[in-house]
Amino acid sequence: MTRLPEDLLPALHDALGEAGLITDAERMQSYLSDWRNAYRGQAAAVLRPGTTEEVAAAVRLCAQAGVALVPQGGNTGLCGGSIPDASGAQMVLSLTRLKRIREVDVANATITVEAGVILQQLQDAAAEVGRLFPLSLGAEGSCTVGGNLATNAGGTAVLRYGNMRDLALGLEVVLPDGRIWDGLRGLRKDNTGYDLKQLFIGSEGTLGIITAAVLKLFPALRSLTTAWVALPSPQAAVTLLGQMRGLCGDRLTGFELMSRKSLEFVLRHVAGASDPFAEGHPWYVLIELSDTQPDAALNDLLEQGLGEAFEQALVLDAVVAGSQAQVEALWALREGISEAQNHEGPSLKHDISVPVSRIPDFIARTDRALQQAFPGVRVVAYGHVGDGNLHYNISKPPGSDDAPFKAQAEAIMRVIYDSTLEDDGSISAEHGLGQSKRAAAQHYKAPLELELMRSIKQALDPAGLMNPGKLL
Template identity: 60%
Template sequence: MDALLQSLADIVGWEHVLTRPDEIEPYVVDWRGRYRGAARAVVRPGDASAVAAVVRACARAGVPMVPQGGNTGLCGGATPLDDGRAVVINLSRLNRIRQIDTANNTLCAEAGCTLAAIQAAAEEAGRLFPLSLASEGSCEIGGNLSTNAGGVQVLRYGNTRELTLGLEVVMPDGELWNGLRGLRKDNTGYDLKQLFIGAEGTLGIITAAVLKLFPAVRQRTTAWVSVPDPAAAVSLLSRLRGACGDRVTAFEIVGRSALELVLHHMPGARDPFPGDGAWAVLVELSDTVADGGLAELLENELGLAVEAGLIEDAVVARSLTQMKALWGLRENISEAQRIEGISIKHDVSVPVSAIPHFLAEADRRLKEVWPDVRIVAFGHIGDGNLHYNLSKPNTLDNNGFIAKTGEVNRIVHDLVVDLGGSISAEHGLGQLKREEVLRYKAPLEMHLMRAVKRALDPAGLMNPRKVL
């Protein structure tokens, strides 16, 4: 009997130590199917103390550990390597809402809570937790924290880092750090929680978090708007924010190629404006006031934008069903792309003002080399984050194109950095960009990141060969 496996079973019970290949399979393949690893075992602890005990057992045995939540990541960060040495520590059983403090506007959730469950708990308490992703029904807050997830409401509320007040973390030696403080002001030294947010499990395992809550939204209005080009979209964003302030909750751009994939692959999807419009934006305003006249405000501003030549057409949702249908056109893009087949994906950010130049120049440079490249561009234009994905329409041609990923990345990422941007806006580095980041991070930055890793995880057992 393997001594480590027996130790793990003593902690969590044999029913939560998975070793058979068919049991392990779902935990060693990433959501996109791009990365496939192997694991010595998958262990499923049920609380933070069990996580700490599992980590201590693995650390004593010198065995690498891969923390994992809902396994919805896009960069292979939660997928073990293929050497089969690691133990995957799946946190899905840590799924309790520990506390809701409405006076303090905070919620304490364990790492295995799905994002949708946290949203529902906040809503039941008359509050809002604003982090919103297409995968919110299956992604878990521990993974959201570990990748500093963004989503569609960063424009108004910020990303996960800005929504977090405290953390509970199991350190690489198995010690449990309780930093679950729901304080907006705490100036007692280094803000240690920030080390773990966005670290992708390479410095420790997040087991719980204190999250910010906001007043419940009582009014929402959504519109699908056809714009002539990205420059017009940026101008429309500026106009709406000037007129509506923070009530502009989301502002998403969708290129025609992205929309066509959704229309082709997702049953029931319908084009709001059948035709050849090259670009659309999805706009959402929200307010805590029940009768604030948001629909009228949005319609008036869109009318003025038509007169200014910024938009070509617009439809404002008149019901919850229509609103969900419009959002479905945006949120189902990633799923439609997965069905369509593999592509070269880029999750980049640039200053909002630079988005039109990036899109025009990246298109030009790529088409000089690959004239028939299919460019699927969409994303959170309101905060400067674009998903810029490339493939060939023909499957046989696409196989050869995917082999050119390095050359494609040079074109896209060099331009992003020249514009003062980032090659990873919200998906993290994982395995996908571990080497790529070395081209763009300053040597001093990499030195400091490695120094932090050595200080907290000197044995290098926490999610090895991810990020660094």
């Protein structure tokens, strides 16, 4: 372990106070591994500033001492982006004490929040003034705004509202030298040069520390209808998506694709889960329509769209939720897939995106290639088909040992990512690169893209102290 300057910890204690500095090994443990325990590291200390000024002071002191910082929000990521390395020389910078909602501007349809605000708290704050913050994902009860921005989170409503890059108007950022960039402007038009906030969104804390953001609000939704639909193929899903968008426009807020294998895992391992249909079908979509009007005729629209699809043999069966409890039960089938797969042994998770039109070919081609190279592996494919994002996860063959399967992880990944590249896709749609996909990015991203990214990193963080070993 690299020795810290003797005066650094006392200086950090003076700057952050007793609540802002953790050096006790036992108290640090929860900050040193991710929620899946897939990544674990060591740290010289955990810093917990309570204000932007304290973040700036901590960053400045560490920069002067040459100590690297690893920003951390709710620690719900899947790629190890918020976990320090094993050296014990880095410090974790937790933003969870920055949890103020600074301003709600109803007339401007914006809300200004600090990085440690939990996503669900942000949603609730919007609802209190009759507005909607639309980002929704499985970890919304524990993930934070800062982490959502740092990874450009997507979720289930991207189809209508976009991801965090689309939902952010302004940022406040502590730069690697400790200066504070105040870009907290709630403007939808600002054509005065480079859009600096976009550098930091999706940068995984490698260029600076996001401490606050101005985010868009939308009208509250007062009508909702949800359907679980059985389909013969991914191509039927893509065709149905186009028809429902043409019929419903922006009322179509959710369109989630799931394979039969995905549902089987949920039915097997999630308590209370039940199949909406009496018999199994190859593929399913979960469709959600919503409207700001309290009595919008959404069921009529849904029935019209599904009726036309039945006539074209695109739909095999469908059930429309008749109550809020049924809506929650249907969404639980979708949201339970990732956890259910973990009960089947090691899970190799791949978060990819391809153009929506290419999803059927991608699935068919990649399924075939995997079975040829790794007979018996089980593909668990599901995702936000409306924006081309598939969670294309792999489980071991039934009854096989874990170790040989894990040993094939790199080769399996190559098959999937090579197939993704054939469709001009991305190896990370919404989870980021972190440390798990850093090496793969060097192989699959264009050399010029990597050169430009390194140039930006060098310009903003020449000492390389912001989340080193991640993304690049």
